[in-house]
Amino acid sequence: xxxxxxxxxxxxxxxxxxxxxxxxxxxxxxxxxxxxxxxxxxxxxxxxxxxxxxxxxxxxxxxxxxxxxxxxxxxxxxxxxxxxxxxxxxxxxxxxxx
Numbered sequence: 398x399x400x401x402x403x404x405x406x407x408x409x410x411x412x413x414x415x416x417x418x419x420x421x422x423x424x425x426x427x428x429x430x431x432x433x434x435x436x437x438x439x440x441x442x443x444x445x446x447x448x449x450x451x452x453x454x455x456x457x458x459x460x461x462x463x464x465x466x467x468x469x470x471x472x473x474x475x476x477x478x479x480x481x482x483x484x485x486x487x488x489x490x491x492x493x494x495x
């Protein structure tokens with residue numbers, strides 16, 4: 398069975414295999430060896446609606462994005478395919494896979 402899901406439809410499901418695309422909002426900073434979040438590139442504006450407790454806190458919004466990615470990365474039981482839009486992140490993931 399081939400299906401496409403999002404953070405909103407996949408929660409609570411375990412899949413045999415999953416593919417996750419890490420879009421342009423997630424990057425990699427090689428000087429700090431850390432992931433970066435570019436809120437301007439994040440397309441899911443629903444994630445921040447009706448959250449008056451967030452105000453406009455960049456760190457809180459980045460944490461919500463990272464939590465969503467964490468959920469997506471944990472759905473596969475037998476295999477996970479990753480693609481990173483950011484070339485630096487893609488290269489780092491390939492290094493870690495070796």
